[in-house]
Amino acid sequence: MATVVLKLGDDISTDVIYPGRYMATVLPTETPQFAFADLTEFNNKLKSKQVPSGSVIVGGNNFGCGSSREQAVSTLKGHQLIIVARGFARIFLQNGINLGLQTVTCPDLEASEGDELEITENEVLNKNTGKRFAVIPLPRARQAIIDAGGLIAYTRKLLLERTGSA
Amino acid sequence: MGMTVAEKILARACGRDAVKAGDVVEPKVDLAMSHENAALVINQFLEIYQGTTLKPNIWDPTRISIIFDHRVPAESPKTASNQKKVREFVLSQGIGKFHDIRGDVGGICHQILPENGYVRPGTVVVGTDSHTTSHGALGAFAFGIGATEMASVWALGTALNVEVPATIKVVVKGKFKKFVGPKDLILRLIGRLTAQGANFKAIEFHGPTIRSMPTSGRLVICNMSVEAGATAGIVPADKETLRYLRYEAGVKGKIDLVVPDKDAVYDQTIEIDVSKLDPQIACPHTVDNVKPIKDVTGTKIHQVVIGSCTNGRLDDLAVAASLLKGKKVAGNVRMLVFPASGRIYAQALAKGYVGTLMSAGAVVMNPGCGPCLGVHEGALGDGETALSTTNRNFKGRMGNPNSQVFLSSPAVAAASAIRGVIADPRKGAK
Numbered sequence: 001m002a003t004v005v006l007k008l009g010d011d012i013s014t015d016v017i018y019p020g021r022y023m024a025t026v027l028p029t030e031t032p033q034f035a036f037a038d039l040t041e042f043n044n045k046l047k048s049k050q051v052p053s054g055s056v057i058v059g060g061n062n063f064g065c066g067s068s069r070e071q072a073v074s075t076l077k078g079h080q081l082i083i084v085a086r087g088f089a090r091i092f093l094q095n096g097i098n099l100g101l102q103t104v105t106c107p108d109l110e111a112s113e114g115d116e117l118e119i120t121e122n123e124v125l126n127k128n129t130g131k132r133f134a135v136i137p138l139p140r141a142r143q144a145i146i147d148a149g150g151l152i153a154y155t156r157k158l159l160l161e162r163t164g165s166a
Numbered sequence: 167m168g169m170t171v172a173e174k175i176l177a178r179a180c181g182r183d184a185v186k187a188g189d190v191v192e193p194k195v196d197l198a199m200s201h202e203n204a205a206l207v208i209n210q211f212l213e214i215y216q217g218t219t220l221k222p223n224i225w226d227p228t229r230i231s232i233i234f235d236h237r238v239p240a241e242s243p244k245t246a247s248n249q250k251k252v253r254e255f256v257l258s259q260g261i262g263k264f265h266d267i268r269g270d271v272g273g274i275c276h277q278i279l280p281e282n283g284y285v286r287p288g289t290v291v292v293g294t295d296s297h298t299t300s301h302g303a304l305g306a307f308a309f310g311i312g313a314t315e316m317a318s319v320w321a322l323g324t325a326l327n328v329e330v331p332a333t334i335k336v337v338v339k340g341k342f343k344k345f346v347g348p349k350d351l352i353l354r355l356i357g358r359l360t361a362q363g364a365n366f367k368a369i370e371f372h373g374p375t376i377r378s379m380p381t382s383g384r385l386v387i388c389n390m391s392v393e394a395g396a397t398a399g400i401v402p403a404d405k406e407t408l409r410y411l412r413y414e415a416g417v418k419g420k421i422d423l424v425v426p427d428k429d430a431v432y433d434q435t436i437e438i439d440v441s442k443l444d445p446q447i448a449c450p451h452t453v454d455n456v457k458p459i460k461d462v463t464g465t466k467i468h469q470v471v472i473g474s475c476t477n478g479r480l481d482d483l484a485v486a487a488s489l490l491k492g493k494k495v496a497g498n499v500r501m502l503v504f505p506a507s508g509r510i511y512a513q514a515l516a517k518g519y520v521g522t523l524m525s526a527g528a529v530v531m532n533p534g535c536g537p538c539l540g541v542h543e544g545a546l547g548d549g550e551t552a553l554s555t556t557n558r559n560f561k562g563r564m565g566n567p568n569s570q571v572f573l574s575s576p577a578v579a580a581a582s583a584i585r586g587v588i589a590d591p592r593k594g595a596k
Contacts, residue, residue, distance in 0.1 A: 011361050011452050013560040020539040021565050024237065024244045026206040026313075038567040062362035062395065066560060067539075068296040070206060070312040090366050090397055091296060095312035141190040141327040155214050155318040155326070162322070165220060 002056045002082060002117045006042055010060035014072040014092065023069060028099070031071045032078030046079050056119075058111050059085030064092025070099065077101040084109060084117065084124060097142050098151035105136040168427025170333040171400045172368040175307040175424060179290045187332035187433070192324045196289035196306075199231045201275050203294050203313050205248035208255050210317035224259050225323035231263035231284055232256055233275040237542045238267045238534040273507025273533040276300040276389060276475035280381070281509055283415035287403035288424035292316065292325055297475050297557065299392045303384035304411070305403030305424055307368075310392065331368040331397045332433035334359075338375040340441030345485075345591040348383035349477060349555070349575035351375075352390040353446035355438065357456030365395030367433060370426065375440055376401055381410040382479045389476050390557050393453040402426060445590060448573035451561040459578060462588050468550040470501045470583040472576050473531075474538045477555035478506030480513050482576040487519035489580040489591060495527035496586030502544050503528045504536040528583070540565030553588060555579050 022034040036042050045051050057076070063085035064072060073095040076083065083096070084104040096103040106124050110131060111117060118125040124133045138146070148154035159165075169177065169184060177185045179193030200207050215222040224230060232252060240246035249267075256264045265271055265278050272278075276297055279285050287305030291298065294316045301308035311325070319325055336355060369391045376384070384401045391399025401407075403423040411417040445459040472478070472486050483505060495501045503523055505511040511533055514520050520530050537544025538556040545565030546552055552564055552571045559571035572588065581591035 011454075013558075015539075015558070015560040015562050019562050019565075019567075020541045021545075023203075023539075023541050024242055024248065026203065026248070027209065038562050062365065065361055065395065066296065066558060068294055068298075068310040068312055069203070070314060073312070087362065087365070089362070089395060091310050091312060094315065098312060098314045139190060139327075139329065141329075145327065151314050151318055151326070152210060152213050155321055156216075156218065158326075159214065159220065159321055160218060163220060165218065 002054055002119055004058050004111050004113050004115045004117065005051050005055040007058045007111065007113045008060065011062045011065055012059055013066040014064060014069050015066055017064065018069060018072040018075050023071060026071065028074035028078060031075040035075040035079060051079060053080035054082060056082045056084055056117055058109065059083060061087040063088045065089040070095050073099050073101050082119065084119065097138065097145050100146065100150045106133050107136065109133045167431060168429035170368070170430045170432065171305065171370055171402050171424055171426050172307050172331055172333055172398060174426070175288055175290060176328070176330050178288065185330050187330050189330045191328050191330060192326055193290045193328055194324055195229065195292055195319050196286070197229055197231060197279070197284055197291045198316060198319050199233065199275055199279060199291065199293035199295070199298065200316055201233050201295060202236045202245065202248060202252070204232045204252045206313040207294060207316045207320065208251065210314045211320050214317060214321050224261070224320045227260045228262050230261045230320065231279060232261060233265040233278050234267050234272070235274045236535045236539070238272070238532065241542050269508045269511070271508060273509065274475045274478065274535060276385070277479065277506035277510065280304060280385065281415055281507060283411055283417035286411070286421060287407055288422045290325070292319055296392050297389050299396060299399045300385050300389040300475060302388040302391070302398050302400035303381055305401060305407055307398055307400065309397050329366065331366055333368045333370050334364055335432040335435045336369055336371050337435060337437045338371065338373040338440060340375060340439040342440050342443065345577040346440070346443050346445055347575060348379060348386040350443055350446040351438065351440055352387040353448055353456045353573065354443060356390065356394045356448070356454050357446070358436070359394040361393065361452055361454040362395045364391065367396055368398040368400060369394070369396045371399070371401045377404060380481070381406060382481050385479070386476055393557060445575060445578045447578070447588065448559055450559055450570035450572065453557070453559060453573065459588070459590050462572065463590060465572070465588040466551060467499060467553045467582060467586065467588060469544070469546060469552040470499055470579050471537050471544065471552060471554035471556060472579050473504030473506065473536055474556040475506060476557045477576050478504060478510065480510050482555065483510070483514045483519045483523070484517070486576045486580040487522040489577065490526040490528070490584065491522050493526055493584050495583045499583055499586050501528040501583045502531060502537060504531040505533050507533050537564055539563065553579055553582050
């Protein structure tokens with residue numbers, strides 16, 4: 001069930017998603033504890049496992065702006081969250097694709113905390129309001145990374161092909 | 167159809183005659199830069215090779231640069247251990263362009279690459295740092311990527327699935343008024359474009375103001391292009407680029423100046439006349455919340471920061487020293503200065519700037535990212551306000567979500583340090 005557990009505004013920076021003071025922690029296995037560390041209440045819910053896998057964070061425009069820190073993606077991926085935003089900053093979106101965080105670009109989205117969303121390839125249905133919102137699909141070239149299971153697997157595949165080891 | 171600088175560089179880097187905005191390409195990478203986050207890159211790089219019989223060797227160690235700057239010297243055992251791990255990896259892979267924590271050759275990555283001549287016009291530069299856009303100041307196509315993407319570059323030597331960006335042409339004319347400069351220009355532009363106005367696009371800078379701007383100023387505007395969301399900020403290479411590379415960076419050999427075609431196609435053109443521009447301030451908590459200084463003059467500040475990859479260069483320290491000479495930093499203000507590199511620190515020492523700043527009460531710290539991103543030192547207390555020459559003012563940026571950060575030029579920062587409030591340097595600090 002894709003329930004909206006947090007609704008945020010425009011320009012949510014990577015400093016909000018994963019504050020700089022935790023950047024010495026780098027491993028995807030260790031970063032989830034610091035997700036939205038300064039939104040203490042939400043961070044506590046995440047840490048105490050009160051947020052089920054597949055829950056949705058709704059963002060406005062330019063979600064993930066700022067730093068290239070990959071922790072901002074691995075910290076959300078670690079909780080199996082889905083990010084549905086009106087728009088994403090370039091590096092965050094690419095990092096999301098590379099690590100397999102589900103990001104959905106939905107420019108006209110209207111949703112509130114507690115709403116249930118049905119997310120398909122082409123649209124988001126807000127079950128509480130009955131409204132449907134179009135999704136902007138990823139370029140095909142990026143979809144190839146997702147299909148391969150992330151950039152590490154995709155690079156491994158290319159490397160093996162190119163070195164003739166496949 | 168003509169090409170922009172970004173299109174020309176990417177076409178060449180993938181061996182094609184032409185590419186156009188929207189194409190997805192796989193360019194060869196000329197230079198791949200990381201800082202402390204190389205620790206994560208190494209982790210991801212080794213994972214690529216798991217389950218294969220291939221040896222995890224970097225495609226070309228001469229094209230990798232690793233620079234410690236974010237947390238120097240290490241603030242914690244964790245950071246120190248990560249730096250140790252990177253050092254060992256550098257040695258085992260034979261990575262040449264490595265800059266450890268040193269007073270002579272160390273510093274901030276976005277100063278170290280230019281001043282050592284690692285960046286050339288017409289090349290593709292990637293960095294695991296969003297401010298990698300800085301290097302467009304030398305006519306390169308330089309953009310920030312994540313650690314896993316860098317691991318992929320280390321393995322393949324190419325950047326996968328790069329979308330050729332459309333380009334916004336910014337034409338700048340007019341002469342800056344005294345104490346107004348590149349920082350005010352880029353803040354004004356970000357305010358106009360908004361934080362996402364250039365998302366997925368490149369910005370190309372043109373016009374007489376840019377042509378007469380030294381590389382130090384071009385680094386400022388390209389550095390902060392990412393604050394409007396830009397993939398890259400680019401100043402097409404010219405005589406000044408050549409001068410900088412030959413005489414300041416000591417580059418020998420061929421330098422290829424890549425300029426856009428006359429009939430290049432741009433997404434939009436923005437014209438800015440700086441002759442009437444006043445000092446600009448980015449107000450909390452977004453970089454595009456830009457106001458002319460008169461709107462915020464008198465705002466009480468507790469900490470002034472001069473430095474960073476944006477404004478820690480010799481001309482920045484010079485203007486700060488000129489304003490602070492014979493003056494004192496206000497008693498209730500902490501002024502922290504961190505030069506962008508060891509080389510700049512030494513030059514500032516020789517010219518007497520460091521002594522002037524210290525006599526005024528500033529603390530001159532070692533080169534590095536310092537307080538900019540709140541990971542290391544110079545954190546703010548609850549309810550405190552900083553005025554900083556750095557590039558970001560997001561909530562919590564300087565280590566405390568219950569504080570606020572204003573961004574300005576070094577001239578405004580220095581004048582304000584004397585008064586303890588945001589002050590216009592043109593109004594003479596008494």
